[in-house]
Amino acid sequence: MKQHNLHGSVLAVLFLAFFVMPEYHDGVFARIMVLAVYAVGYNLLFGYTGLLSLGHALFFATGMYGLALPMQHLDMGPVPAFLTGLAAAAMMSLAVGFLALRTTGVAFMIVTLMFAQAGFLTILYFGEYTRGDEGFVIQQADRMIAGLDFSDPTTRYFAAFCIFAAAFLFIAWLMRTSFGKCLVAIRENEDRARMLGYDVQLHKLLSITLSGVISGASGAAYAFLFGYAGATFASVQYSILPLLWVLLGGAGTTIGPLIGTAFAFYLVDFSSEITDAHLLVVGAAIVLLTLFAPQGLAGELRRRLFAWLP
Amino acid sequence: MTLLSTQGLTKSFGGLHAVRNVDFNLPEGQIRALIGPNGAGKSTFVGTVIGRLRASSGDVLFDGRSISHLPAHRRIGLGIAYTFQITSVFERLSVHENVALGVRRSGGSDTETEPRVRQALSRTGLLDRADSHAGDLSYGHQRLLEIAMGLGQNPRLFIMDEPTQGLSESEIAEFKSLIRSLAGDTTILLIEHNMNVVMETADIVTVLNFGEVLAEGSPAEIRADRLVQDAYFGTVSGA
Numbered sequence: 279m280k281q282h283n284l285h286g287s288v289l290a291v292l293f294l295a296f297f298v299m300p301e302y303h304d305g306v307f308a309r310i311m312v313l314a315v316y317a318v319g320y321n322l323l324f325g326y327t328g329l330l331s332l333g334h335a336l337f338f339a340t341g342m343y344g345l346a347l348p349m350q351h352l353d354m355g356p357v358p359a360f361l362t363g364l365a366a367a368a369m370m371s372l373a374v375g376f377l378a379l380r381t382t383g384v385a386f387m388i389v390t391l392m393f394a395q396a397g398f399l400t401i402l403y404f405g406e407y408t409r410g411d412e413g414f415v416i417q418q419a420d421r422m423i424a425g426l427d428f429s430d431p432t433t434r435y436f437a438a439f440c441i442f443a444a445a446f447l448f449i450a451w452l453m454r455t456s457f458g459k460c461l462v463a464i465r466e467n468e469d470r471a472r473m474l475g476y477d478v479q480l481h482k483l484l485s486i487t488l489s490g491v492i493s494g495a496s497g498a499a500y501a502f503l504f505g506y507a508g509a510t511f512a513s514v515q516y517s518i519l520p521l522l523w524v525l526l527g528g529a530g531t532t533i534g535p536l537i538g539t540a541f542a543f544y545l546v547d548f549s550s551e552i553t554d555a556h557l558l559v560v561g562a563a564i565v566l567l568t569l570f571a572p573q574g575l576a577g578e579l580r581r582r583l584f585a586w587l588p
Numbered sequence: 589m590t591l592l593s594t595q596g597l598t599k600s601f602g603g604l605h606a607v608r609n610v611d612f613n614l615p616e617g618q619i620r621a622l623i624g625p626n627g628a629g630k631s632t633f634v635g636t637v638i639g640r641l642r643a644s645s646g647d648v649l650f651d652g653r654s655i656s657h658l659p660a661h662r663r664i665g666l667g668i669a670y671t672f673q674i675t676s677v678f679e680r681l682s683v684h685e686n687v688a689l690g691v692r693r694s695g696g697s698d699t700e701t702e703p704r705v706r707q708a709l710s711r712t713g714l715l716d717r718a719d720s721h722a723g724d725l726s727y728g729h730q731r732l733l734e735i736a737m738g739l740g741q742n743p744r745l746f747i748m749d750e751p752t753q754g755l756s757e758s759e760i761a762e763f764k765s766l767i768r769s770l771a772g773d774t775t776i777l778l779i780e781h782n783m784n785v786v787m788e789t790a791d792i793v794t795v796l797n798f799g800e801v802l803a804e805g806s807p808a809e810i811r812a813d814r815l816v817q818d819a820y821f822g823t824v825s826g827a
Contacts, residue, residue, distance in 0.1 A: 456692045463689050466678040473640070473672070474690045474737065475664035 281532075281588045285450050288533060289443050296435050306547070308435045310540050311442040312499050313519075317527070317535030318445045319492030320520035325529035326453060327485040328465030332517050333390030334493050336374065336397040339512035341367040341494025346507035347407060349420055356423050356502055363498030364491055370397075371490020375483045391517065398512040413508025421505060434503050441499050442536070445492050450532045450588060452488075461485055465530070493520070526567060528576030532588045537575050590652075591616040591775050592637065592745055597646035599629075599636050599799075606632040608799040609646070614745075619767065619776045621790035621807075623783075625819060629799035630779045631673055634747050637777075638670050639663045650745070665693075669743035671734040673750050673779070679723030683714055686722050686733055691740040708740035711766060728759045735766070746770070747777045752785055764788055787811070795819070 292311065296304055316338055323329050344363030348354035354362065378389045402410045421428045428434055452458045460481055463471040472478045501507045510516070519542075520535075527538025542560070549559035571578035580587035592614040599607040607629045614620050622630050635641040637648055639660035648656050655663050664670065669690075678686050687708050691701045709715040712732045717725065722733055731751060738746050752760050760782065767789045770776060780786050786793060786807060793810040795802040797819040803810060810816055 456695075459685070459689065459692070462681070463678060466680055467676060470672075470676045470678060471689070472661050473638070473664060473670050473676075474741070475661050475693045477661050 280586050281450065284588070285447065285532065288536070289439075289446070292439055292442070296432075296439075301431065304431060304435050306543060307540075308431070308438040308503065310543050311438040311536075312496055312503060313543075314523075314536045314539040315442055315445045315499065316493050316496035317520045317523040317539050318442075318449055319489045319494075319496065321524045321529060321531075321535045322449060322452075322461075322492065323485055323489035324521065325524055325531070325534065326458065326465060327461045327482060327489075328468075329482065329486065330387050330521070331378075331390040331486070331489075332387045332514075332521075333374070333378075333392070333394030333397075334489075334520055335512050335514065335516035336390075336394040337367050337371050337490035337493040338497035338500075338516060338520075339397060339401065339509075340370040340490075341497030342501045342507050342511055343401065343408065343497075344494065345498035346414070346416060346501045349416055350414060351407060356421065356428075360495075360498050360502065363494055363501075367494020367497070368487060368491045371494075372483070372487045375486035375490070379479060379482050379486065391514070394512070394514070394517050398509060398514075401509045401512050408507075408509065411509045413506055413510070416501060416505045416507070418505065421502060428503055429505060437503055438499070441495065445495065446532065446536070448492075453532070453588065457481070457484075462530075522564070524574070526564070526574055528574030528578070528580070531574070531576040531580060534574050534576040541575065589616050590614065591650065592777070593649045594633075594637065595647045595649070597633070597636060597648065598644045599632050599641060600644045605799050607636060607643075610796075610799070610801055612794065612801070614775060614777060616744075616775050617772055619771055619778065619789055619791045621778045621780050621786040621793045622796065623780060623786055623793060623810075624796035624802070628796040630796055631749055632799075633796065634670075634749060634777065634779060638668060638747060664741075667742075667744035669738035669741045669746045671738050671748045671751055673753070675727070675730045675734060677722040677730055677733050677737070679721065681722060682718065683720050683722050683725065683733060683736075684709070684718040687736050687740045690737045694741070704740055704742070708736045711739060711769070712736040713762065728755050731755055732759070732763075735763075739770075743774060745775045745777065747779075749779045750781060751778070752780065752782050760785060 295307065320334050323331055341363040344366030345359045348362050349359045374393050378386055381389050401408045418429045426433050428437055460471065460476050464478055464481055468478055497511065523538035523542055524535055526541050528534030545560055545563055546556055549556035573581060576587060590613050594610055594612040597607060597610045598605065610633060624630050632641065636643040639658060643656060647654050650666055684705060688701060688705045691704045706715065709718055712735055714729065714732060714736055722730065725733060731754060735751060752763055755763060764785055778790065790807055792804065793807055794804045795810060795816050802819055803813050803816050
């Protein structure tokens with residue numbers, strides 16, 4: 279019950295925040311919510327299943343280009359293009375999972391990293407269509423669904439809110455099912471889970487696929503709402519970012535991804551105001567958090583105050 | 589009826605035959621103890637039965653069907669539970685969740701699985717610790733939790749690898765009465781070093797030595813067997 283209240287409250291705050299916050303922060307929060315979806319997807323694999331991937335930018339970018347390329351080159355409408363993005367991310371993560379899950383631990387990290395690099399280079403190689411690093415803009419005229427203009431800040435905020443709410447509630451639900459609990463069991467003690475009769479490989483494969491689809495949804499929504507797709511989003515940096523957000527917010531918690539993403543955004547925002555060396559501030563904050571809240575912000579709250587925190 | 593049997597089961601590591609050509613039959617409902625000196629191949633034998641290790645040759649049959657080609661989780665899905673020799677529980681999860689994971693695997697809603705979880709916990713005396721983290725339990729209680737995880741699965745065959753290792757005398761006494769209470773419901777294959785436990789709980793004892801079956805019989809017969817005494821108790825023939 280507490281969990282339902284918490285999830286309801288988080289969403290209510292995000293919904294109402296739009297009417298209270300200054301316009302600038304509405305824009306920032308639209309971006310945070312879309313990217314928090316990416317962190318939610320990453321958290322499913324890393325926080326709940328215990329698999330550290332360094333190649334999630336591949337899934338994010340697959341969703342992004344899965345939407346943007348058909349819209350750009352085939353004049354596909356946004357809704358089918360979004361579904362294409364999801365389907366592409368699903369296939370990509372299924373294929374990568376099928377191969378990468380033959381490895382474990384450090385090898386899994388390296389293999390996922392290599393796949394993502396291959397994806398990044400592929401995007402550059404097909405620069406004729408993808409425009410490579412430069413990327414391309416999705417015209418405002420194309421960013422319309424049923425008469426609604428998704429480049430408008432209000433529409434964009436609530437579109438971001440809806441997609442975040444969907445991912446957030448999906449994970450909250452999933453982790454209460456026996457499938458979700460088995461993922462946690464695999465994270466905690468893989469051999470024991472297997473010897474209780476669970477098909478560990480299959481659960482991992484489904485986890486990486488779901489994680490890839492959610493990450494891809496974030497990428498597709500990002501391209502659509504902010505009107506841009508570029509190869510930067512497939513680079514290593516974008517594989518590290520969700521890891522960072524989840525670590526900051528609290529791996530294996532439902533609200534951690536949102537907290538971590540928002541925290542990281544505002545940390546950069548705040549520190550760029552006071553110094554050019556804003557990455558120094560970010561680095562110091564990460565070091566402090568690692569020292570004093572190794573389980574992330576939500577993880578630390580759970581440890582100290584609210585043991586029931588999901 | 590035979591529930592578990594092996595035919596010519598062999599497991600080699602390089603040139604070492606850890607298990608050599610073992611024919612083994614375990615009738616349904618029996619409590620069977622598997623004993624033997626250190627390095628006799630007991631854990632390797634059950635490892636190949638359960639599928640944690642791949643047999644070099646030979647066949648494992650469960651309920652009349654060959655299961656040699658199945659991965660471990662599928663064999664467990666057929667109704668075999670297994671407890672680890674070295675305690676292996678989900679330390680950061682609650683005692684309740686540890687057992688529930690085993691119960692839930694066979695399906696059913698929370699309202700259906702909950703009574704089975706509580707029953708397994710109360711039979712092992714862990715009910716009042718259900719909300720503790722498994723890692724906070726004493727070693728002896730973690731051993732009992734392993735057994736509770738097995739019981740929760742309602743197994744047709746329950747394989748326990750040295751369940752009394754590290755238990756106190758009073759815990760061993762409770763364990764023996766627990767095993768006796770299971771007699772008839774579940775078939776049990778017990779690897780055990782504590783001869784006291786073996787003599788008091790087992791219907792039949794199988795002795796392994798150098799990966800081969802050395803003797804098989806009732807506890808009294810095994811105790812009287814000269815070969816077993818030589819191999820296991822270290823007495824010298826004719827001495």
